[in-house]
Amino acid sequence: MQTSVSFLSLSVSAPVRIKCSLVTTPSTDPNSMAASGPKWAQKTITLPPLRRGCHLITPKIMKEIGPDLSGFKCGLAHLFLQHTSASLTINENYDSDVRADTETFLNRIVPEGPSAPWRHTLEGPDDMPAHIKSSMFGCTLTIPITNGNLNMGTWQGIWLCEHRDDPTARKVVVTLNGI
Amino acid sequence: MQTSVSFLSLSVSAPVRIKCSLVTTPSTDPNSMAASGPKWAQKTITLPPLRRGCHLITPKIMKEIGPDLSGFKCGLAHLFLQHTSASLTINENYDSDVRADTETFLNRIVPEGPSAPWRHTLEGPDDMPAHIKSSMFGCTLTIPITNGNLNMGTWQGIWLCEHRDDPTARKVVVTLNGI
Amino acid sequence: MQTSVSFLSLSVSAPVRIKCSLVTTPSTDPNSMAASGPKWAQKTITLPPLRRGCHLITPKIMKEIGPDLSGFKCGLAHLFLQHTSASLTINENYDSDVRADTETFLNRIVPEGPSAPWRHTLEGPDDMPAHIKSSMFGCTLTIPITNGNLNMGTWQGIWLCEHRDDPTARKVVVTLNGI
Numbered sequence: 001m002q003t004s005v006s007f008l009s010l011s012v013s014a015p016v017r018i019k020c021s022l023v024t025t026p027s028t029d030p031n032s033m034a035a036s037g038p039k040w041a042q043k044t045i046t047l048p049p050l051r052r053g054c055h056l057i058t059p060k061i062m063k064e065i066g067p068d069l070s071g072f073k074c075g076l077a078h079l080f081l082q083h084t085s086a087s088l089t090i091n092e093n094y095d096s097d098v099r100a101d102t103e104t105f106l107n108r109i110v111p112e113g114p115s116a117p118w119r120h121t122l123e124g125p126d127d128m129p130a131h132i133k134s135s136m137f138g139c140t141l142t143i144p145i146t147n148g149n150l151n152m153g154t155w156q157g158i159w160l161c162e163h164r165d166d167p168t169a170r171k172v173v174v175t176l177n178g179i
Numbered sequence: 180m181q182t183s184v185s186f187l188s189l190s191v192s193a194p195v196r197i198k199c200s201l202v203t204t205p206s207t208d209p210n211s212m213a214a215s216g217p218k219w220a221q222k223t224i225t226l227p228p229l230r231r232g233c234h235l236i237t238p239k240i241m242k243e244i245g246p247d248l249s250g251f252k253c254g255l256a257h258l259f260l261q262h263t264s265a266s267l268t269i270n271e272n273y274d275s276d277v278r279a280d281t282e283t284f285l286n287r288i289v290p291e292g293p294s295a296p297w298r299h300t301l302e303g304p305d306d307m308p309a310h311i312k313s314s315m316f317g318c319t320l321t322i323p324i325t326n327g328n329l330n331m332g333t334w335q336g337i338w339l340c341e342h343r344d345d346p347t348a349r350k351v352v353v354t355l356n357g358i
Numbered sequence: 359m360q361t362s363v364s365f366l367s368l369s370v371s372a373p374v375r376i377k378c379s380l381v382t383t384p385s386t387d388p389n390s391m392a393a394s395g396p397k398w399a400q401k402t403i404t405l406p407p408l409r410r411g412c413h414l415i416t417p418k419i420m421k422e423i424g425p426d427l428s429g430f431k432c433g434l435a436h437l438f439l440q441h442t443s444a445s446l447t448i449n450e451n452y453d454s455d456v457r458a459d460t461e462t463f464l465n466r467i468v469p470e471g472p473s474a475p476w477r478h479t480l481e482g483p484d485d486m487p488a489h490i491k492s493s494m495f496g497c498t499l500t501i502p503i504t505n506g507n508l509n510m511g512t513w514q515g516i517w518l519c520e521h522r523d524d525p526t527a528r529k530v531v532v533t534l535n536g537i
Binding site: 038040082083110111118120128134136138142175 | 459537
């Protein structure tokens with residue numbers, strides 16, 4: 001009796017693995033159009049290990065959620081990175097120098113190495129700086145959905161900033177809500 | 180068959196121009212009260228060019244969405260700035276010195292000019308610093324709606340921080356969701 | 359005719375006081391299961407005064423919203439701190455040194471005292487730095503809800519960062535939305 005929201009596993013290129021998939025939608029009238037009632041959809045995306053620095057991940061995210069987004073006329077897409085030594089932010093989607101310069105800034109502003117004042121050093125000199133950078137940029141983003149697409153500006157893209165020297169796969173929980 | 184949500188163009192003072200307006204609400208029972216079912220509303224607000232620095236924009240935002248907010252008993256208001264060289268943040272709404280001091284801080288922390296280490300300099304010395312500041316403060320805010328109003332603290336206000344020397348109009352996508 | 363959402367005052371330990379409680383849910387079909395339609399719930403939590411620094415508040419938040427979360431299969435939990443001299447962030451939930459080091463970082467990066475360049479000093483030398491730190495980390499968080507729980511990573515926790523020397527009670531508006 002549930003209207004269908006196609007937020008199931010999609011065929012994706014190798015580096016992105018889908019970990020889980022949850023299809024949810026409120027059942028009101030089974031005869032109602034899928035687009036007419038509020039819908040919820042949620043999935044966990046696993047991003048492959050990326051080297052320390054800032055990375056544009058809009059294409060990877062869109063490959064995962066694009067088909068589902070098309071079912072939303074108006075809503076919000078929420079991204080939540082389940083880690084404390086990386087971050088999500090929105091910034092320039094064109095010139096890779098912007099990403100390199102942002103990494104340069106983060107490394108200048110957060111001390112690292114023998115002279116750094118950190119107590120928390122068990123996992124190496126890059127550990128505590130990674131935690132700080134994670135809170136500076138944050139681990140969560142909310143983006144409007146309009147007419148089936150993420151309604152970002154022309155030059156905006158979604159970045160994953162990896163703050164560890166030895167990166168691991170990173171999980172992002174994506175939640176879509178709208179009509 | 181849709182219940183009406185008044186999220187249409189409003190009569191506003193000169194500096195704020197409405198670019199588009201999308202009225203959406205889930206149609207369930209056309210006889211139901213507008214306030215009883217989940218509602219979505221979304222519009223794009225264009226803010227006029229503002230000089231480099233931090234600006235209190237709560238009045239401008241409220242002028243645009245206030246009448247619509249009154250239809251929500253409980254919900255969330257989401258603001259999304261469609262730019263990568265400005266930012267949205269919530270901070271003190273009273274003493275303008277707080278905004279001036281915040282601009283002073285941002286300029287101290289992000290190097291600018293000949294000695295700055297940036298590669299991305301095509302658009303001028305303030306370009307790369309603007310991108311960094313945008314990720315520091317972020318381009319998105321979510322604020323609770325309670326009984327028809329933004330449920331901020333007494334001293335909180337919405338700031339637009341313009342990080343470019345030659346500012347342009349800035350677009351903010353506002354999405355309201357609630358009951 | 360409203361289905362019930364148990365977002366009422368809970369029995370909590372002394373330091374956390376519930377200030378208000380708003381129970382809301384869209385009435386569609388009174389015979390429908392509570393879990394099948396979109397639900398909204400909102401309350402204001404008052405956290406006790408905490409000393410300057412970063413504090414793990416996940417247990418306090420969960421004590422307030424845990425029973426209500428269990429009614430949501432999929433959704434979003436939004437936390438909004440109603441203050442401009444403290445912040446909310448998500449970071450490491452285990453080693454308290456991470457919280458101490460983060461406080462060390464904030465104090466290094468934001469000048470305080472006679473040599474600081476601030477105009478806004480009426481409330482003391484820690485006042486303007488507190489405002490800046492609040493915008494650096496932000497006052498709002500959105501966390502996915504999955505199967506009745508906050509879907510954070512293994513090592514993630516919710517932090518309240520108190521930036522004033524003479525702390526006061528802090529209010530957090532929590533809004534739950536989902537199905």
